[in-house]
Amino acid sequence: MAKPPISNQIRTLRFLSGEMTQAELGERVGVTRQTIAAIEQGRYSPTLEAAFRIARVFGKPLEDVFCWEGE
Structure with missing residues (x-):
């Protein structure tokens, strides 16, 4: 299985x-x-809602937490 094209901090x-x-x-x-462990390790891409919720917990914009490494 290919690694999702999303990395995170x-x-x-x-x-x-x-x-x-x-x-x-x-x-x-x-x-x-x-779920957090799988997202953190790059084995699972979060839903858009979960990604926004994670960013909000840290008080960061989405782009400071997640990086899309696609084409």
Whole structure:
């Protein structure tokens, strides 16, 4: 299975936010810890809604959290 063309800064942003856990982020976004882990590791592309929610938790624009590496 090909890696999704979306990279992210979630791990770094969690660390800079007082070492927020994947579970804490998932709770704030409304998804499971496993979903956050898969998104963070690039194994899963988030829905647009989840991506915006993640960016909002960190107070960042979407482009500061996610980067599309497509064509």
